[in-house]
Every structure is written in C-alpha cells, then in structure tokens.
Amino acid sequence: MEAHVPASAQTAPAHPGVVVTSRWQVADRHAQRATADSAMARWRHLPRPEGCLSVTCLLSTDGHLVMFYSRWESEQDYRLHAGNVGERDTADRVAAHGSGVTHLDAVVSSLATPPGSLSGDAPHPGCVALISIATDGPELQQQAAERIATFRADAHPGAIGGHLLFSLDGTRLTLYAEWTSEEAHREAIAGSSFGGERGIFDGVPGIRGLSMHRYQRYRTAGR
Structure with missing residues (x-):
C-alpha cells in the first residue's frame, strides 16, 4: 500500500x-x-x-x-x-x-507521536488521510514507525502535519496525516517514489498495509 x-x-x-x-x-x-x-x-x-x-x-x-x-x-x-x-x-x-x-x-x-503540524501557522486541514497498518506485535509497531520515518518522501507543499497511533494490543499502527486538500494528497501519492501493492512494507514480514481513507473533519465536542 x-x-x-x-x-x-x-x-x-x-x-x-x-x-x-x-x-x-x-x-x-x-x-x-x-x-x-x-x-x-x-x-x-x-x-x-x-x-x-x-x-x-x-x-x-x-x-x-x-x-x-x-x-x-x-x-x-x-x-x-x-x-x-x-x-x-x-x-x-x-x-x-x-x-x-x-x-x-x-x-x-496510545499516541506514539504528539499531534502537531509542520509549522506554527499551518492552515486548517482540508483533508485527513488515515493509513492503517497491521503489525504482529508491539516490536513491529515500532519497526513500522521507524520505517515510515526513514522512507518518508520529501514534504509536499500540501502536507500540514500528522501523528502516529499504536493500538494497545500491538496489532495496528495508524498514521493520521493532515493535508490542505484531498487534491494535494492525491497529487502527493501520484508523485510518490513508493510503489507496489504494499508500498514501503513490501517484503517486511509481520507488517502489512490494511487501508487508506480520506476524511474531512465535521464536528468536535470538547477541547
């Protein structure tokens, strides 16, 4: 993926x-x-x-x-x-x-990384991309996170920020990524150097892509 x-x-x-x-x-x-x-x-x-x-x-x-x-x-x-x-x-x-x-x-x-943006004056996200990755245990969650950090593409102008979530049972890592628009995210993927069905996790045992969906924020209750 x-x-x-x-x-x-x-x-x-x-x-x-x-x-x-x-x-x-x-x-x-x-x-x-x-x-x-x-x-x-x-x-x-x-x-x-x-x-x-x-x-x-x-x-x-x-x-x-x-x-x-x-x-x-x-x-x-x-x-x-x-x-x-x-x-x-x-x-x-x-x-x-x-x-x-x-x-x-x-x-x-759990929050593996703090929520944040690329700059203090980042725009309101027009699109949130959620990428779910299956992992066979907590050690592979960390390995997947390190691989994401190592193989990330250069920041696209439309990328605002993001954070990682580790499921408490060790079976999933979720990347929550904020973008200026859905079009910006599509453009970034089209220009990405990471190809293949499983992307950057191709050939890595115990780690596999599950899904990717784009969302827009609708409403919030609380702080």
Whole structure:
C-alpha cells in the first residue's frame, strides 16, 4: 500500500492518555450526515463521560464512512465508559443507527507521536488521510514507525502535519496525516517514489498495509 508520509510524523516517546477510533459504514452521503449529526447531538447535550477530553467526527470523502476520534485521559476511563454503555457505542453514542449503518471497529491506541503540524501557522486541514497498518506485535509497531520515518518522501507543499497511533494490543499502527486538500494528497501519492501493492512494507514480514481513507473533519465536542 502506497502513502505519502508527512515529515512531522516521526517516532517519539509515548504520550499519556489514549485515543479511540471508531468507524461506521453507511450506505450513502445522506446516511453519513444523519449518523454524524445524531451522534454529535448526543455528545453536545449529554454529560461527557469522566475522563473523555474530546470527540471529533470525520466523514470520509467517498461518502461511506463515519469515524469518531475520541481522546481519553486513561484507558481505565474509556473501559469504564465502555462497560457502562456497551463497547460498540462508546466512542460515538449513535442514537439511532438505522438500516444500512454498520459498526466496523473500535481501536484503542496510545499516541506514539504528539499531534502537531509542520509549522506554527499551518492552515486548517482540508483533508485527513488515515493509513492503517497491521503489525504482529508491539516490536513491529515500532519497526513500522521507524520505517515510515526513514522512507518518508520529501514534504509536499500540501502536507500540514500528522501523528502516529499504536493500538494497545500491538496489532495496528495508524498514521493520521493532515493535508490542505484531498487534491494535494492525491497529487502527493501520484508523485510518490513508493510503489507496489504494499508500498514501503513490501517484503517486511509481520507488517502489512490494511487501508487508506480520506476524511474531512465535521464536528468536535470538547477541547
């Protein structure tokens, strides 16, 4: 799998707290917006769970995915909330799923790198690219992160910044990359020197590309 990697997404010591990414598949853009609005209305009007810092809703540019990116002070806070309301509804609180809305996954991760941008006056991202990479254990998460840092392409003018997430079970690394626009990301990929079905992980045992989707930020609750 091929992906242009922003220069700011480099390995660093883990940061406190956890991030939960929860994905829902929907039939079309109408269902995408309805699902997002339902969930974010509940986040705005109901008391926020203890330890939940913020929830950001993102909509995939193809119209078929809704993702919730929530930040928690600790894994314990998230697990307590999950036990109270049910695992599949923890990150998003979707009020009415409706037909054709399917919960895909909820991944609990640590921040392997701090959120940041390439410059202090970076523009608001017009596109967020999420690249998921499967890893066979924590050691390979670190190896994948180091390989990303080593093989990253030169920073494209449209690259704003990004960070890495390590799933707590060691099975996944996620690159969260911010871009000025979807067109800028497409252009960067088209000009990338990393080719092949598996891109920079081609021939590396225990590490393989899973998916890449482009999103736009929709709404945020919390700080």
